[in-house]
Amino acid sequence: MLATASLDELRAAVREARAAGKRIGCVPTMGALHAGHLSLMRSALNETDYVVVTIFVNPTQFGPNEDFDRYPRQLDKDLELCRGLGVHCVFHPDVQTMYPPDDATIVEVQGLSTILEGEHRPGHFRGVTTVVTKLFHAVQPDVAFFGQKDFQQQLILRRMARDLLMPIRIRTCPTVRDPDGLALSSRNAYLTADERRTALNISRALFRAREAIESGELSVAEAEKRLVQVLSSVPGLKLDYAVIRNAETLDPAENTGDQLVGLVAARVGTTRLIDNVLISPPGTA
Ligand code: AMP
Numbered sequence: 280m281l282a283t284a285s286l287d288e289l290r291a292a293v294r295e296a297r298a299a300g301k302r303i304g305c306v307p308t309m310g311a312l313h314a315g316h317l318s319l320m321r322s323a324l325n326e327t328d329y330v331v332v333t334i335f336v337n338p339t340q341f342g343p344n345e346d347f348d349r350y351p352r353q354l355d356k357d358l359e360l361c362r363g364l365g366v367h368c369v370f371h372p373d374v375q376t377m378y379p380p381d382d383a384t385i386v387e388v389q390g391l392s393t394i395l396e397g398e399h400r401p402g403h404f405r406g407v408t409t410v411v412t413k414l415f416h417a418v419q420p421d422v423a424f425f426g427q428k429d430f431q432q433q434l435i436l437r438r439m440a441r442d443l444l445m446p447i448r449i450r451t452c453p454t455v456r457d458p459d460g461l462a463l464s465s466r467n468a469y470l471t472a473d474e475r476r477t478a479l480n481i482s483r484a485l486f487r488a489r490e491a492i493e494s495g496e497l498s499v500a501e502a503e504k505r506l507v508q509v510l511s512s513v514p515g516l517k518l519d520y521a522v523i524r525n526a527e528t529l530d531p532a533e534n535t536g537d538q539l540v541g542l543v544a545a546r547v548g549t550t551r552l553i554d555n556v557l558i559s560p561p562g563t564a
Contacts, residue, residue, distance in 0.1 A: 301328035305420035311351035311465035340406030519544035
């Protein structure tokens with residue numbers, strides 16, 4: 280496995296793989312790898328021939344009061360995990376490589392980037408779309424793999440790839456959870472045992488909303504109301520939003536036939552967590 284912080288070395292390796300007729304897969308991450316990241320890598324290894332994992336804690340997607348400085352960094356351990364899985368290349372650039380001095384170019388998907396997560400984390404998605412564009416130019420993958428865990432992010436990146444005519448297929452892979460339902464996240468490392476128990480309410484409430492809608496027990500509006508009520512009353516949990524939306528547009532669900540998604544963001548202690556579940560239209564599950 281090639282592990283490099285050098286753009287030139289990365290490009291040479293990818294050029295060689297492509298010249299050998301290999302399809303290039305890319306898995307962008309911020310490191311602190313867990314089983315969720317590993318499942319993206321396994322999909323990439325199954326579906327493409329040369330897999331590049333990128334590890335870059337991207338400063339521009341963190342707000343001024345967010346956790347950039349304390350975000351977990353464990354490059355050696357991450358490289359071991361990638362090597363063990365059979366990943367071909369890990370690209371771990373430094374900030375100067377990704378953001379040359381006087382860098383003045385941004386990429387932004389309008390509209391979708393300013394609602395929900397975008398409203399609570401102003402500028403976050405601009406940071407994501409800008410860095411992913413740079414990573415796509417560096418790696419030039421045929422297929423890029425993202426997690427459903429960051430539901431709004433994968434929608435925005437699909438839109439970006441389409442709008443900017445990027446010849447890259449975006450694959451979204453299912454959320455990996457601990458056996459009790461908690462969605463895996465590098466930020467779970469911040470949680471105390473008590474906070475982790477509090478956090479479990481998020482996935483539980485989402486699963487219940489899914490069940491209530493799919494079985495026809497509650498309308499979408501009723502289920503959303505209950506989701507908000509339940510999560511607002513959990514001690515130690517501060518809700519940013521809990522909504523049930525159209526899964527393609529994130530608009531309020533209008534049509535009873537819409538594919539739906541329940542999305543929650545909440546703070547537990549100083550840790551901000553997000554989760555979501557796909558919900559089939561009533562009567563079709
Ligand atoms: P991050 O390192 O948090 O930026 O995540 C890198 C990629 O892994 C993103 O595409 C995430 O959506 C994905 N990811 C993070 N957590 C999970 C999870 N629990 N299951 C599946 N994919 C995940």
